[in-house]
Amino acid sequence: MSFLIDSSIMITSQIFFFGFGWLFFMRQLFKDYEVRQYVVQVIFSVTFAFSCTMFELIIFEILGVLNSSSRYFHWKVNLCVILLVLVFTVPFYIGYFIVSNIRLLHKQRLLFSCLLWLTFMYFFWKLGDPFPILSPKHGILSIEQLISRVGVIGVTLMALLSGFGAVNCPYTYMSYFLRNVTDTDILALERRLLQTMDMIISKKKRMAMTRRTMFQKGEVHNRPSGFWRMIKSVTTSAPGSENLTLIQQEVDALEELSRQLFLETADLYATKERIEYSKTFKGKYFNFLGYFFSIYCVWKIFMATINIVFDRVGKTDPVTRGIEITVNYLGIQFDVKFWSQHISFILVGIIIVTSIRGLLITLTKFFYAISSSKSSNVIVLLLAQIMGMYFVSSVLLIRMSMPLEYRAIITQVLGELQFSFYHRWFDVIFLVSALSSILFLYLAHKQAPEKHMTP
Secondary structure, eight states: OHHHHHHHHHHHHHHHHHHHHHHHIIIIISTTSOOOOHHHHHHHHHHHHHHHHHHHHHHHHHHTOSOHHHHHHHHHHHHHHHHHIIIIIHHHHHHHHHHHTOGGGSTTHHHHHHHHHHHHHHHHHHTTTTTTTOOTTSOTTSHHHHHHHHHHHHHHHHHHHHHHHHHHHHHHHOGGGOOOOOHHHHHHHHHHHHHHHHHHHHHHHHHHHHHHHHHHHHHHSOOOOHHHHHHHHHHSOOTTHHHHHHHHHHHHHHHHHHHHHHHHHHHHHHHHHHHHHHTSHHHHHHHHHHHHHHHHHHHHHHHHHHHHHTTOOOSSOHHHHHHHHHHHHHTOOOOHHHHHHHHHHHHHHHHHHHHHHHHHHHHHHHHHHHOOTTTHHHHHHHHHHHHHHHHHHHHHHHGGGSOGGGSHHHHHHHOSOOHHHHHHHHHHHHHHHHHHHHHHHHHHHHHHHHHHHOO
């Protein structure tokens, strides 16, 4: 009876997550497009639902909600479904819609879709060769073999996003990095933009007047007809045509300059708005967060470097370890196990909420940046693939943030994976991503003032 109640709770939550994914698909991703393939919408919503269910099971694991055997069963079912979607369903439909957009292959799209899926499976399986994730004890299509490869891709994606986010967040929030923009700077740039637009208009007027003069002369004076007219138009050039070519080149250059000036003007206005916003209470709050995240970024880079150099992987979750160090230092009586459970629950909850929110915002921006009416189905499926791998990898990494007694079922379900490898791999990719982001933002910040100082 308890199993039926537990299953009804899980099914209800999955229906809720599926509905939320469906609404997000309709209201955010596809609000500017006509939905022609409902299978894409279903696949995206199913991926989102089962991804969120994994996070729900982590929360249930900490709080002790549901029976232990029920949680284990739903962990198994959830992982099997999400791996089936990520490894078989989504790649096949991505190939199917790619082939469907090619007219020459339209009649045999099913055959070519299967060939593309087999190609994906070959490279997906070869992905395991360079990494210590293979285990000869398990079958070819076991959960361990599939989730180990999905984990490598997902952890790489998570580390890249985390490295860039850890650097970009303080750079965006802190007023220290804002350029000093005044009304004089904006007026000077707008004056240059208006002068450029006036020059474009005057040159286009000259071109129009020249064409009109050439047309009138051609109509009135000695205009040959028939075959001789065609020969003359090929062998001779009209007077003033060379000037038209030169003027057109100048107009093209000025139009390109006007586009750059317009973008720079919009950038200055945005910077000025950020300066004004930084003076408000909310702006000062985000400025404080920027300093906090900058310290966190430095600490994270330092710890990633230490972990890589000394080949170190923590065996105790950070909350319990931090409380133990504090209690031992202060010498006070404190129930470490009780408080580590509650603080770990809060920490894991924050990680889950921010991960889902951040990923959905990123996916929305990415979709609007590159989608079109023909490619939208393929891009949504790619986003579903990325989302599923991201969330599966989050489970592998969040496991380390949980106390030991709550890792048992997760470790049992995931199988004999090399968890230490994924943490080391995350540290390596995070360090590369963070350092590359620092270099990129430094060069962008350094070049921005020079660009606006150019007369």
